Amino acid sequence: MIKISPKELIDEVPDIQSVALPDNWFRTIDYDITIFKSLYNWMIKEGAVPKEFATQLHNMTYVGEVTYKKLLDAESKRIKKKYNLKEDALKKAVFRLDTGSGPISDIYNCRISGNCILVIPDASRSKLFSVVIKIFERENDKAISKIKNKAAGENFYQWLISQIERPDIIGAFAKEVKLDKEFPRDAEYCESIESYLGVHCHFLDAVEEAWIEYVSQYPQRVNPYAWCNECNQKINVEVAQIAICEEYGGVRVLCDSCVPKVSHRSLFCETPLFQITQEQLQNFTESHGLEGYEIASFIERLKIWGVFPLNETGFIYFIQSEDTRKIKIGYSVNPTDRVKTLQTGHSCPLRLLKIIPGDMKFERALHRKFFKFRVQGEWFEPHPDIIEYISKV
Ligand SMILES: [Zn+2]
Incomplete structure (x- = not known):
């Protein structure tokens, strides 16, 4: 599971409030109310959030994994003592209370690390999600490249199996292939595998992607x-x-x-x-x-x-029509020639905004990222998000 440092959230999410729980807090809890209620009451008393938020705190409070474990342990101890529950019945009771009123401990399958309590107002939630997605993608990429570095094999099948732990579609495909006794393990062409899988197989994109990676590593094999x-x-x-x-x-x-x-x-x-x-x-x-x-x-x-x-690395170019202000995001090996060619087909002047190194996969990722602003083909509205992206990248 991917971990997020609380510092990163504090730095990036607006109006986030960090609450420090004193070391001896767990010793002062009231055994008559749930540990979560005790926590929220204490937060209100400390002025971490306005009083009117009291009933919504379980939707606004985020805790690090260490704090979360401490809270669940304390709640388990409290229920055990108060209601004399044991084992499964005890676990069930804690689970019910946690899902009903406990703070949030994971966001999109990512866990906040360490000992912390963060209060995040509703208005900042969409920003929180975008920060978490960014961290998730970064950590996922790290995990993928670690396994990618170990890619090897005498043929495509062996190469694919070496990638089985990858947290992406290639890893998922490798897991499926490993279980498939009929898989053409000595296939020499991508098409042989594709025709084996059939047109309805949901791993066709993965086959293509994996094959390209494999052949990039061993170009002499094709x-x-x-x-x-x-x-x-x-x-x-x-x-x-x-x-x-x-x-x-x-x-x-x-x-x-x-x-x-x-x-x-x-x-x-x-x-x-x-x-x-x-x-x-x-x-x-x-x-x-x-x-x-x-x-x-x-x-x-x-x-x-x-x-x-x-392995050809090309460029992503951003050009703007001086007339309509629309922006084209495209890929080319030779972007300056590309702009000249595009210009001949355009009556109004085109301005090259930026060129950055990148491949077609990256180009497609950008098209997906800005799909809301797409006008037609590779042309996009000159939305502030796109302008900001171009100026920062
Ligand atoms: Zn033919």
């Missing part, structure tokens, strides 16, 4: 290949063509024998798959109206096939 979207065969990259289907607008890869079958209903990219750059692909797909996420997932697929370099 020779660039492609998969024809028409005949579903593994094909040589040198004979693969990229096309946009006119019927439903999706981008696809075709082998040379399938090209004539669909040529009447597809628009072909002039550059074949093995020669195309990320820049050219982005321009081709965007000029045919493909959405950013579709392009990103297609590029990801090309990385899985070893067509595009896996």
